[in-house]
Amino acid sequence: MTSNLSPAQARELRLEIEEFNTEYARTLDAGDVEGWADYFVEDGFYRVTARENADAGLPVGLVWCEGKAMLRDRAAAILKTMVYAPRYTRHLITNVRVSGLESDGGIAAEANYLILETLMEDETRIFQTGQYRDVFVRSDEGLRLKSRDCVYDSHLIPNDMVYPA
Numbered sequence: 695m696t697s698n699l700s701p702a703q704a705r706e707l708r709l710e711i712e713e714f715n716t717e718y719a720r721t722l723d724a725g726d727v728e729g730w731a732d733y734f735v736e737d738g739f740y741r742v743t744a745r746e747n748a749d750a751g752l753p754v755g756l757v758w759c760e761g762k763a764m765l766r767d768r769a770a771a772i773l774k775t776m777v778y779a780p781r782y783t784r785h786l787i788t789n790v791r792v793s794g795l796e797s798d799g800g801i802a803a804e805a806n807y808l809i810l811e812t813l814m815e816d817e818t819r820i821f822q823t824g825q826y827r828d829v830f831v832r833s834d835e836g837l838r839l840k841s842r843d844c845v846y847d848s849h850l851i852p853n854d855m856v857y858p859a
Contacts, residue, residue: 698794698795699792699795704792707792708790708791708803711790711801711830712790714836715790716787717733718730723783723784727769730769731762731769734762734838734842735831737761738838738839739841740765740842741757741842742756742844743845745824745847748845780814782811783810783811783812784810787805787806787807790804796829799831801831801837802829803828803829804825805826806826807824807844825847826842827842
């Protein structure tokens with residue numbers, strides 16, 4: 695990966711990624727898990743993993759999807775086979791940082807995320823905090839994710855992770 699971006703290029707890419715993340719959060723917060731898969735390229739990768747695993751270079755993931763077909767399967771499972779209490783989520787994505795350009799043209803970036811969750815008959819709670827470690831590529835539809843690693847900070851997370859991070 696090269697970090698030979700000018701400050702102006704980095705700002706322009708950061709704004710583009712912030713706009714992407716805003717729409718990504720809006721889609722998930724609306725409960726549109728079918729639309730979630732459209733943010734990825736066909737061979738895109740999505741993983742939710744603990745920070746201790748990511749820092750140790752361990753490939754273990756709480757959620758692991760390779761390719762859009764697996765992302766769509768995950769969405770179908772959420773909508774049709776999983777049983778869970780109704781909830782609302784709010785994804786807050788901030789501190790976007792463009793790390794650089796990869797040799798194949800991918801755009802490496804990071805962002806912090808916070809997910810708030812409100813179960814219908816409970817208070818709002820912090821569900822998860824962490825960092826997105828992303829690689830974006832350009833497509834006819836604009837930026838798309840080649841990979842998104844959702845690296846959560848806590849050692850324990852609630853056992854009712856329904857929606858994507």
